[in-house]
Amino acid sequence: MAGRAVPWPSWWLLVLFLIPWGISLAILEERHEATVRQRRMDLTEDLRQVVGHLRRLADPPAALTEQIERYRRALRWDVRSASRLARRLQPVARLFFSTSRDAGNPCRA
Amino acid sequence: MTVSEDVWRAVQGNEPPSPREERGLVSLFGTARVLAPLRQGKGSLVDLTPLGQARLAGMLPCRVGRRRQGTLLVIADYDRMRPEVLAAQAVDHLHRLAGPDFGFGVSDLLGEFPTLTRGEHPIDQQSRLATEPTFEAAGRLFLAADPRGRFVLGASCPLPPVRSWVGTRWQWVTAVTVVVWGLLLAAVRRGLGVGWSLPRQILGLFGLAAGGGVCLLLGLAGQALAGRQEAAIRGRQAQAAAILMHLDDGFRAFRVQLERRFQRFSDRLQGQSPAVMARLLRQGFPARWREWFHVMLFDREGRWLCHLPPPTQSTLQVCFGKAFANLFSTIARVTLKVWDWRKSRVGAPMPAWLDDQPATIRYGVRNMLRGEGITDLVVPQGTMARYARIILDQEGHPVFLLVVLEKLVDQRLYFRNRQRTWRFSGREGGFPFRLHSLEASSRRARPLMPEVQRLVDRLSQTGGNQFEPVRHRGRDWMMVGRRGGPGGKLPPAGVSPGRDPGGHPTVVAGVFPVGGLPAPVGRRVGPVVHPRPPGPAPGGAVRSAGAGGWSLPWSSPADHRGRIPGPGRWDRCPSR
Structure with missing residues (x-):
């Protein structure tokens, strides 16, 4: 089809119209990268915390401290699990418990 | 006497250990040098590695069940752990x-x-x-x-892969570009075909390009503003959480302040005759404050010298019924007897004959002798604060003063104090922030907005700060709540104390607007300014004046009605 040739200003304006399209694509790309970067950073931070916790759990003094804390909490909230925890602690820890009523007359937990 | 008992006494005391106690320490810990670190580190586990022992040891306070308190002595050899x-x-x-x-x-x-x-x-x-x-x-x-x-x-x-957004969608992007470009080209050609003049073509294309650019800019601006709004809300949330944390921490200081005022007042009773004491008490606790305090004064025989109960039944009277008068009379008598007994035995534990008393008396006496000042008193109805002091009358005989703080008056006063401060500072700060205390007890709380109830439910189950958006009167607000902490901070109160006595469910909550922040396309957000930290308001939010030169800290001339804010007034959300 031998249509009339499009005059040069129209071509130029078409190119001009493509500029915002290109910019928007570039911005979308940038935002996508920022999102992915943020997500990776968040996951890395999560993993660092998990690993820190892993390290504490595997460190004997820290693990022991944590178990004793759990035992203390269990004494208050769930005596049955406290006795279970005490049994677990038995090979490594000696626990003596005294109530305020019989202070000075402690009994072996 | 067992070895552990010797060690127990050695660690609890402050004197050098006796040879017997020293032997006990060596048999348990391997060395007697552990005594100093154990005494210094009461309440925490001490690592004995510097003393050449691969051990953790410590005396830790703990609770058993709901009410019994005790101490746990731990000696743990962590080198035995595999x-x-x-x-x-x-x-x-x-x-x-x-x-x-x-x-x-x-x-x-x-x-x-x-x-x-x-x-x-x-x-x-x-x-x-x-x-x-x-x-x-x-x-x-x-x-x-x-x-x-x-x-x-x-x-x-x-990890999420780093892939190009355009790269993963290049087919779509190319197709859309080609199609749109083709359509435009066709439009231009058709425009020429229908005889559009060159100026009209230029105008049309410029309009199209400008329209596209403006839409793009609006979209981007909206996204940027939404991001700023989110950041501003996050910032306000962080600030609100910090405010509540400070508020929670400040309660201890407020209680000390309150306690000193009680002490100053009771100093005035020293050396007076019982009749004068009773008169001073009536003056010090005028009728408008009776609702909030239950005042009792006993002599050494347990006789009531003065009794100022609340006009309605007090919690203690509800709790103990007809036995109330006899019970507290006996507690006062035994308390003064134990006090007499211990006067000549400094640092001695409770006398053995106290154990022969019924449990309620024994518990009450121990509580009363726990220390002068404001302390928690646990009764079946919940935990109350009480002020107790032994005073000498003009003849040198001890009398026992007991003031029970009713209806969580100490917390209410504290919140009123802080609410004044925050009302004052809220206008100065970058965003208004209102404080509310909230008793989460379903029995006592008035019908709450569902969002508030949800917040309270979450707070009663979790320990940290909780946020809840709420829409009220066409505006968006953000509620932030925090439970009162343990250890002398906001004490237990509120949520069904019978079921959760060990918790600390007093809720402090704040609300700040988020609706005023910019809409995606709207006003620019201003800088978020941290409000003034909590503390006494300029000019003194707490003013004192009252009968007999002594006054309770809240009886300011500006507030003679004695009105103390009740549990959360969420039915009236603050307006900006």
Whole structure:
């Protein structure tokens, strides 16, 4: 089809119209990268915390401290699990418990 | 007497240990030098490694069940713990908790124990962690917990791949570009075909380009503003949480302040005759404040010298019924008797004959002698604050003063104090922030907005700060709540104390607007300014004036009605 040739200003304006399209694509790309970067950073931070916790759990003094804390909490909230925890602690820890009523007359937990 | 009992006494006391106690210390800890660190570190575990003992030891306060308090003496030899077992247990434990995405592994550098992995954590990558503590492989991030130790603990999680947005959608982008470009070209050609003049073509294309640009700019501006709005809300949330934390921490100081005022008042009773004491008490606790305090004064025989009960039945009267008068008379008599007994025995424990008393008396006496000042008193109805003091009358005979703070008056006063401060500072700050105290007891709380109820429910189950958006009168608000903390901060109150006596469910909550922040296309957000930190308001929010030169801190001339804010007034959300 031998249509009339499009005059040069129209071509130029078409190119001009493509500029915002290109910019928007570039911005979308940038935002996508920022999102992915943020997500990776968040996951890395999560993993660092998990690993820190892993390290504490595997460190004997820290693990022991944590178990004793759990035992203390269990004494208050769930005596049955406290006795279970005490049994677990038995090979490594000696626990003596005294109530305020019989202070000075402690009994072996 | 057992060895543990000797050690117990040695650690509790302040004197040098006796030879017997020293032997007990050596038999339990291996050395008597542990005494000093144990005495210094009461309430925490002390590492005895510097003393050449691979042990943790400590005396820790703890509670058993709901009410019994006790002390736990712990001597733990952590060198008896097998590190390989601990490492394996840690990996198993965290694998259960962390979810399926995370992988874990542990390997022994000496090779005595086989490598153990959990989840998607390849063994070869676990081995690589021994030399390289952090790396990324196969779309996962690998981290080593302790690369210097014998056991290498590793963890991994999948990382989202860094892919180009356009790159992954290039077919769509190309297609859309070509189609739109073709359509435009066709439009231009058709425009020419229908005889559009060149100026009209230029105008049309410019309009199209400008319209596209403006839409793009509006979209971007909207996104940027939405981002700023989110950041501003996050900032306000952080500030609101900090405010509540300060508020919670400040309660202890307020109680001390209140206690000093009580002490100053009771100092005035010293050396007076019982009749004058009773008169001063009536003056000090005028009728408008009776609702909030239950005042009792006893002589050494347990006789009532003065009794100022609340006009309605007090909690104690409800709690003990007809036995109330006799019970407290007996508690006062025995308290003064024990006080007499201990006067000549400084630092002595309670007398043995106290154990012959009924449990309620025994408990009451111990509580009354726990220390002069404001302390918690646990009764079946909940926990109350009380002020107790033993005063000498003009003849040198001791009398016992007991003031029970009713209806959580100390907390209400504290909140009123803070509410004044924050009302004052809220206008100055970058955003208005209102404080509310909230008794979460379903029995006492008035019908709350569902959002508030939801917030309270969450707070009663969790320990941290909680946020809840709420829409009220066409505006968006953000509520932030925090439970009162333990250890002398906001004490237990509120949520069904019978069921949760150990909790500290007093809720402090604040509300600040988010509706005023810019809409995606709207006003610009201004700088968020931290409000003035809580503290006495300029000019003194707490003013004193009252009968007899002494006044309760809240009886200011400006507030003679004695109105104290009740539990959360959420039915009236603050307006900006």
